[in-house]
Amino acid sequence: MDLPSPRAARDVSATVLDTGRGYALWVFDAGLACCAVECAAALSRVGGRAAPDPVLAHVFVVAGTVTDKLAPLVVQAYQRVPAPKAVLSFGACSNSGGPYWDSYCVTKGVDQIIPVDVYVPGCPPRPEALLHGLDVLARQLPGAENVAEHR
Numbered sequence: 001m002d003l004p005s006p007r008a009a010r011d012v013s014a015t016v017l018d019t020g021r022g023y024a025l026w027v028f029d030a031g032l033a034c035c036a037v038e039c040a041a042a043l044s045r046v047g048g049r050a051a052p053d054p055v056l057a058h059v060f061v062v063a064g065t066v067t068d069k070l071a072p073l074v075v076q077a078y079q080r081v082p083a084p085k086a087v088l089s090f091g092a093c094s095n096s097g098g099p100y101w102d103s104y105c106v107t108k109g110v111d112q113i114i115p116v117d118v119y120v121p122g123c124p125p126r127p128e129a130l131l132h133g134l135d136v137l138a139r140q141l142p143g144a145e146n147v148a149e150h151r
Contacts, residue, residue: 025049025138028057030077033064035091035124042127048134054080059137062114065093065100066107078114086137089116090130092123099123 028051029039039061043050051057054077066074078087089110092098100106110116117140120133 025059025134025141026051026057027059027061027134028054028077028081029061029063030074031063032066032070032074033091033093035063035093038124038127039063039090039130042130045127046131054078055082057081058141059086059088059134061088061090062094062110062116063090065098066110066113068105068107071107071113074110075113084141086118086141087114087116088118088120088130088133088137090120090133091125092121095119095121 026049027043029036029043031037031039040050042048054060060078060081062074078085087110089095093100093106094110096109097103097106101108107113118133118136120129122129
């Protein structure tokens with residue numbers, strides 16, 4: 001019986017690591033209000049991976065009311081997410097301002113300041129809606145197609 005060469009073993013381990021990255025979707029939750037709690041709870045139920053820093057994330061989730069004072073911080077965090085960037089707007093407040101749309105200090109949707117790929121409606125949205133939104137985004141991200149296929 002021939003043993004594999006060390007180079008072949010290294011190639012196999014690199015393939016396994018690359019495949020594993022396709023199954024792990026890191027989410028950075030820019031939690032601004034009550035929807036952030038719902039988003040974190042939904043991710044923890046399914047064993048989702050919350051990125052501690054936007055630099056490590058595949059998906060940037062904006063959950064909650066975006067005020068005019070917080071908008072520059074959201075843009076700054078979005079700019080730190082590496083390409084390819086995917087943005088999910090979670091909840092009525094981040095989608096359109098929600099019940100606070102008429103306030104002088106509320107941004108009328110996060111899409112006014114950063115591009116959004118998927119909108120998850122609701123106040124608060126159901127956990128299943130977040131998972132569906134993440135599945136849609138996973139299909140759009142290069143190298144992360146395995147996430148959507150094997151959930």
